[in-house]
Amino acid sequence: MADRKSFRQSRLVPLLAVLVGITAIAFVVVQASGRGTDQAEHQPTPHSTPVRSKWENRDPTDPMAFGPVDAPVGLVVFTDFQCPYCAKWSYDTLPKLLPFADSGKLRIELRDMNIFGDESERAARAAYAAAGQGRLRDYHAALFADGRPRPKSELSDDALVTLADRLHLDVPRFRTDYESRTVLSAVRNKASDGFTAGTYSTPAFILGGQPILGAQPTRVFLDKLQSALDASGH
Numbered sequence: 001m002a003d004r005k006s007f008r009q010s011r012l013v014p015l016l017a018v019l020v021g022i023t024a025i026a027f028v029v030v031q032a033s034g035r036g037t038d039q040a041e042h043q044p045t046p047h048s049t050p051v052r053s054k055w056e057n058r059d060p061t062d063p064m065a066f067g068p069v070d071a072p073v074g075l076v077v078f079t080d081f082q083c084p085y086c087a088k089w090s091y092d093t094l095p096k097l098l099p100f101a102d103s104g105k106l107r108i109e110l111r112d113m114n115i116f117g118d119e120s121e122r123a124a125r126a127a128y129a130a131a132g133q134g135r136l137r138d139y140h141a142a143l144f145a146d147g148r149p150r151p152k153s154e155l156s157d158d159a160l161v162t163l164a165d166r167l168h169l170d171v172p173r174f175r176t177d178y179e180s181r182t183v184l185s186a187v188r189n190k191a192s193d194g195f196t197a198g199t200y201s202t203p204a205f206i207l208g209g210q211p212i213l214g215a216q217p218t219r220v221f222l223d224k225l226q227s228a229l230d231a232s233g234h
Contacts, residue, residue, distance in 0.1 A: 055197050055206050057109060063131035064190065066108040067101030072232040073225060074107045078194045078204040081123035082116035082149045085215040086203045090140065091147030093218040098137070100225060105234060110140075111194045112187065113202050119155035124187045126160040129177035130169060138167050 056074040059065075075097065079086040100106035112124035123143055130139035142163055143150060153159070157178075164174040177183050197206075205212040207221065208228030 055193070056107070057193075058107065062109065063136060064110045064112075064128060066098060066137070067106050068104050069107060071101070071104055071107035072234045073100075073105060073208050073228040074109065074206075075208075075225075076109050076111060076197075076206040078111045078113055078197070078199040078202055080113050080116050080120050080202045081127070081143050081155070082120045082152075083202045084149060087144040087149045088147045089203050089215040090144040093215075093221055096218050097221060097225070105229060106225065111190045111199075113194045113199065114187070114191050115200065115202065119152050121187060121191075122157065122160060123150075123155050124190075125178050125183050126164070126174075128183050128187055129174045130164060130167075132177050132183075133169055133173065135167065135169055139164070139169075142167060 055076045058069045058074070060069045079090070094108075097106060097108065101108050110127075112120070112127070114120040114124055127136060127139050127143065130136055150159075154163075160178065161171065161175055165171050203215055205221075207224050208231070210224060210228075212220065212224065
């Protein structure tokens with residue numbers, strides 16, 4: 001009898017996960033894409049600046065971002081360092097978007113959700129510590145090398161410090177920042193932002209105020225970015 005009950009419970013867990021994911025997707029779509037008819041009636045003209053997504057921080061002190069705070073288009077990335085599809089997107093698509101950030105046309109803000117557990121949070125802390133030295137791009141790429149997340153064994157404290165050393169970061173400074181309460185608080189606040197937005201699965205994106213769910217092909221992001229740039233007059 002106990003075995004039968006255990007079996008029913010084991011089948012219930014993935015079902016609940018699916019339901020949570022569906023609910024989260026619906027919430028993100030509603031929150032990001034309109035919040036009612038009024039917004040639809042006030043779409044930007046070709047020479048106006050579009051209203052920024054409520055989920056964009058545009059904080060000039062945020063180290064987990066690429067591109068200027070006054071870029072005409074914003075992209076919020078909800079991600080996790082143990083998520084295979086996040087790794088694929090970061091390897092395939094992010095490099096195609098970074099030139100737009102470098103040219104001032106796009107602001108990319110990363111939100112590490114850490115939904116896969118402690119290893120994800122450690123990796124997020126390490127990326128934040130690297131970002132404090134202006135090396136976010138290199139460290140982020142290394143964590144998602146070859147479009148795959150690192151195994152758990154390579155997301156230990158020692159392994160993450162070793163990676164910083166291999167990338168020629170200031171290791172004592174990296175270790176201090178990595179272990180600091182300030183970085184831990186910042187990392188958890190970013191994850192909280194994602195949950196507030198209704199994001200419980202990764203990857204998820206808000207580009208130019210419009211949601212994109214899952215690791216869609218690169219062309220989807222480039223097309224939506226160009227549409228947003230056209231709408232902003234850039």
